Amino acid sequence: MSALPLNGVVVLEFSQYLSGPSAALRLADLGARVIKIERPNTGDAGRKLAIKDLWVDDNSLLFHTINRNKESFTADLKNPEDISIIKKLIAKSDVLIHNFRPDVMGKNGLDYKTVQQINPRLIYAEISGYGKNGPWKNKPGQDLLLQSITGLAYTTGNGTNGPVPFGISIADILAGSQLVQGILGGLIRRSKTGKGALIEVSLMESLLDFQFELLTTYFANNEQPLRSKVANGQPLLSAPYGIYQTKDSYIALAMMDIHVLADTIHCGALKHFPKENAFALRDEIKTVLVEHLQTETTAYWLAALQEAGLWAMEVLNWDEMTDHPGYNALEMEQTIHAGGKTIVTTRCPIRINGQRLTADKAAPQLGEQNEKIRKELEVIS
Amino acid sequence: MSALPLNGVVVLEFSQYLSGPSAALRLADLGARVIKIERPNTGDAGRKLAIKDLWVDDNSLLFHTINRNKESFTADLKNPEDISIIKKLIAKSDVLIHNFRPDVMGKNGLDYKTVQQINPRLIYAEISGYGKNGPWKNKPGQDLLLQSITGLAYTTGNGTNGPVPFGISIADILAGSQLVQGILGGLIRRSKTGKGALIEVSLMESLLDFQFELLTTYFANNEQPLRSKVANGQPLLSAPYGIYQTKDSYIALAMMDIHVLADTIHCGALKHFPKENAFALRDEIKTVLVEHLQTETTAYWLAALQEAGLWAMEVLNWDEMTDHPGYNALEMEQTIHAGGKTIVTTRCPIRINGQRLTADKAAPQLGEQNEKIRKELEVIS
Numbered sequence: 001m002s003a004l005p006l007n008g009v010v011v012l013e014f015s016q017y018l019s020g021p022s023a024a025l026r027l028a029d030l031g032a033r034v035i036k037i038e039r040p041n042t043g044d045a046g047r048k049l050a051i052k053d054l055w056v057d058d059n060s061l062l063f064h065t066i067n068r069n070k071e072s073f074t075a076d077l078k079n080p081e082d083i084s085i086i087k088k089l090i091a092k093s094d095v096l097i098h099n100f101r102p103d104v105m106g107k108n109g110l111d112y113k114t115v116q117q118i119n120p121r122l123i124y125a126e127i128s129g130y131g132k133n134g135p136w137k138n139k140p141g142q143d144l145l146l147q148s149i150t151g152l153a154y155t156t157g158n159g160t161n162g163p164v165p166f167g168i169s170i171a172d173i174l175a176g177s178q179l180v181q182g183i184l185g186g187l188i189r190r191s192k193t194g195k196g197a198l199i200e201v202s203l204m205e206s207l208l209d210f211q212f213e214l215l216t217t218y219f220a221n222n223e224q225p226l227r228s229k230v231a232n233g234q235p236l237l238s239a240p241y242g243i244y245q246t247k248d249s250y251i252a253l254a255m256m257d258i259h260v261l262a263d264t265i266h267c268g269a270l271k272h273f274p275k276e277n278a279f280a281l282r283d284e285i286k287t288v289l290v291e292h293l294q295t296e297t298t299a300y301w302l303a304a305l306q307e308a309g310l311w312a313m314e315v316l317n318w319d320e321m322t323d324h325p326g327y328n329a330l331e332m333e334q335t336i337h338a339g340g341k342t343i344v345t346t347r348c349p350i351r352i353n354g355q356r357l358t359a360d361k362a363a364p365q366l367g368e369q370n371e372k373i374r375k376e377l378e379v380i381s
Numbered sequence: 382m383s384a385l386p387l388n389g390v391v392v393l394e395f396s397q398y399l400s401g402p403s404a405a406l407r408l409a410d411l412g413a414r415v416i417k418i419e420r421p422n423t424g425d426a427g428r429k430l431a432i433k434d435l436w437v438d439d440n441s442l443l444f445h446t447i448n449r450n451k452e453s454f455t456a457d458l459k460n461p462e463d464i465s466i467i468k469k470l471i472a473k474s475d476v477l478i479h480n481f482r483p484d485v486m487g488k489n490g491l492d493y494k495t496v497q498q499i500n501p502r503l504i505y506a507e508i509s510g511y512g513k514n515g516p517w518k519n520k521p522g523q524d525l526l527l528q529s530i531t532g533l534a535y536t537t538g539n540g541t542n543g544p545v546p547f548g549i550s551i552a553d554i555l556a557g558s559q560l561v562q563g564i565l566g567g568l569i570r571r572s573k574t575g576k577g578a579l580i581e582v583s584l585m586e587s588l589l590d591f592q593f594e595l596l597t598t599y600f601a602n603n604e605q606p607l608r609s610k611v612a613n614g615q616p617l618l619s620a621p622y623g624i625y626q627t628k629d630s631y632i633a634l635a636m637m638d639i640h641v642l643a644d645t646i647h648c649g650a651l652k653h654f655p656k657e658n659a660f661a662l663r664d665e666i667k668t669v670l671v672e673h674l675q676t677e678t679t680a681y682w683l684a685a686l687q688e689a690g691l692w693a694m695e696v697l698n699w700d701e702m703t704d705h706p707g708y709n710a711l712e713m714e715q716t717i718h719a720g721g722k723t724i725v726t727t728r729c730p731i732r733i734n735g736q737r738l739t740a741d742k743a744a745p746q747l748g749e750q751n752e753k754i755r756k757e758l759e760v761i762s
Contacts, residue, residue: 003570003573003574004570005566005567005569005570006566006569026562030562030566051594051598051617051618052598052602052604052617052660054598054601054602061597061598061601062594062597062598065593065594065597066594130707130711131710131711133710134706134707134709134710134711135706135707135710136707136710137710139694140635140692142635142636142692143635144614144615144622144623144624144633144634144635145633145635145692145693145694147633148624148631148633148694148695148696148697149694149695149696149697149702149705149707150697150702151697151698151699151702152549153624153633153696154698154699155547155548155549156537156538156545156546156547156548157537157538157542157545157548161538162624162626162631163624163631163696164537164538164545164624165537165613165614165615165623165624165633166536166537166547166551167536167537167538167608167613167614167615167616168533168536168591168592168595168615169594169615170547170551173555173591174554174555174558175730177555177558177559177562178558178730178731179731180562181407181411181558181561181562181565181731182731182733184562184565184566184569185386185387185411185565185731185733186386186733187569188386188387188565188568188569188572189384189385189386189733191569191572192384193384197733197734198732198733198734198735199731199732199733200731200732200735201730201731201732202711202730204707204711205711205713205730206730208711208713208727208730209727209729209730210549210554211549211727212446212726212727213432213443213446213447213550214549215699215726215727216442216443216446216724216725216726216727217432217433217435217442217443218699219714219724219725219726220435220442220724220725221433221435223433224698224699224700225699227548232546232548233525233546233548234525234546234548234549234550235548236432236433237432241525242525242546243525243529243534243543243544243545243546245543250529250543250544252525252526252528252529252534252546253525254521254523254524254525254526255523279433311521311523311526312526313520313526313529313530314529314530315529315530315534315544316529316530316531316532317532317535317605318532318535318596318599318605318606319605321530321531321532324530325515325516326511326515326516326517326530326585328515329512329514329515329516329517329518330511330512330515330583330585330586330589332586332589332590333600343597343600343601344597344600344601345593345596345597345600346589346590346592346593346596346597348590349556349559349582349583349586349587349589349590350559350560350562350563350566350580350581350582351579351580351581351582352563352566352567352570352578352579352580353578353579354579354581
């Protein structure tokens with residue numbers, strides 16, 4: 001491949017933690033030059049946020065994971081001299097990302113209206129928690145809290161449970177991903193109009209969009225989705241959709257005709273349920289399956305189900321997955337060298353012209369590119 | 382806003398169900414003209430896939446939700462005449478999306494190598510289940526199955542449960558979203574190089590990318606993430622992160638100092654745990670919290686926690702959320718008129734220059750634009 005899509009594009013990242021930095025990471029993977037603008041002395045609070053006490057250098061492994069392939073420039077946004085340098089930098093950049101609460105950038109004279117004067121071609125992209133209006137606008141934009149107020153915690157786990165959150169930061173990742181879409185759209189628009197744009201995404205709107213099938217159904221029938229009480233897979237889907245225990249482990253069954261399933265696994269009791277009741281009687285049907293599937297191993301059932309062309313798979317943990325040739329065929333891992341240590345992490349999931357997008361540059365030390373960037377500004381300005 | 386980013390871009394969607402169609406829906410929201418290429422007589426199998434038996438016309442509500450703002454053109458890909466029309470259409474298009482199994486497009490002479498000859502500027506974008514190599518390449522690319530083999534089902538629910546799937550089609554949505562990123566990147570690259578590109582995403586790589594923090598941690602310490610046995614929120618996070626029952630409902634607690642929490646909710650027993658053990662002793666700490674938080678209402682706890690600046694929110698279901706001014710301030714709903722009926726659905730979560738992106742054109746009837754598109758081809762060619 002001759003060139004990455006975003007070669008030559010300069011992105012300023014005023015962001016902390018996950019949503020903003022993950023958006024900028026994707027832009028870097030696609031070829032952009034990403035400069036983190038960080039507070040002097042401390043920087044992105046994510047630098048000191050360690051999971052399981054795993055550190056690479058002064059910075060946590062977590063920070064390195066999200067901020068590889070970026071540069072770092074420190075500036076005190078309360079200091080007029082620093083602001084004037086930042087404005088010079090903005091004048092030379094293509095994209096600005098921030099995930100601060102609504103009024104923070106404005107207080108420092110870095111709101112869209114102001115910086116648009118400096119650079120009318122700038123794509124100014126922001127992630128908020130709950131949008132910029134309404135009673136929640138100043139609430140903490142934190143992933144679990146957004147899952148909790150958007151109904152999402154009632155999609156997962158069985159109906160006999162209380163609300164169950166997703167075990168990964170879904171709002172951060174989706175909002176970051178949609179911000180990237182908006183930024184790329186803005187760049188395409190600019191190539192035609194010559195004009196920059198303001199791109200806005202919020203964690204809340206991202207989680208509502210994520211539930212679009214479920215919300216549209218709810219708007220139509222005014223009935224709240226109910227989780228199956230047994231082996232819930234998705235609140236709107238019929239039996240057998242879900243994960244079941246077997247004699248030795250677990251098995252996942254997707255959508256399938258319950259009578260074909262009955263024949264395939266020799267479960268006469270299943271035949272008593274009319275096919276058209278696979279949603280209405282899903283708890284009863286699944287209860288029969290729970291009992292029946294425990295009588296044989298996962299391998300036994302899989303052989304029969306896959307032979308019949310039914311959609312079923314084993315359920316793997318990370319040890320089992322990473323040992324499997326199906327995982328290794330993807331070559332999803334990449335290696336980064338940072339501070340004398342080796343970090344193994346995942347690569348960008350997008351391939352272009354058959355090429356896997358990897359980027360093995362380590363995350364920057366705080367202010368690592370201060371001098372370089374100051375020189376560039378002198379040279380260019 | 383003068384123009385949507387993708388005005389003038391033509392997208393051919395050879396896709397069914399959710400992942401491919403959701404990617405094309407986003408492109409349509411951003412201004413592209415999307416033409417679904419469908420089999421005569423039946424079309425996208427999603428047309429007949431109804432949830433809760435909700436129909437708009439001959440097509441399910443679900444189909445309308447995912448395929449609004451598109452056109453439909455029918456073609457039999459086994460018929461040489463139809464293929465020749467499709468190739469004419471490809472010659473005039475900018476983007477082609479498909480989510481068939483690896484060899485389907487090739488069998489019909491529509492693989493990337495072939496169509497690249499017809500249109501070297503085409504962005505050819507494909508979603509597979511498991512990539513195009515490896516032992517799983519022909520397995521069904523279905524969301525629950527992908528969740529099951531990538532470890533994801535072990536992130537959610539408590540450690541005392543078996544694997545618990547996410548209640549929304551996470552792999553489809555993420556892969557669709559990443560495909561959009563790749564397509565937009567491809568269009569940007571084309572504007573500089575004049576060349577099209579092959580963009581590939583798989584459901585499996587999308588779910589591995591989604592777990593990038595967790596996998597990087599696993600690669601570093603070789604320990605599989607373990608879910609908390611009590612109120613699990615995220616396998617790598619310390620107490621109190623999770624959702625708890627109160628006297629009258631539930632409450633979500635995000636990251637916070639357990640001693641500040643103890644003072645705020647007057648829970649002396651919490652003080653006995655050293656702060657630095659908030660991960661190692663999370664089950665014990667959470668057990669204390671489960672007991673204590675049941676003694677007062679959600680409103681009571683929230684008042685105290687929010688006063689102290691701690692990150693906590695109520696847990697809402699869809700009735701409660703849609704009644705809340707915080708939801709209504711977002712104006713996330715839009716109305717579509719289809720076949721004499723009104724559909725209320727969600728809009729695109731991205732805003733450009735303050736404008737919410739809505740698109741109220743109903744999903745097409747099967748082959749609705751056949752005549753129009755045939756005429757355009759005659760006129761242009």
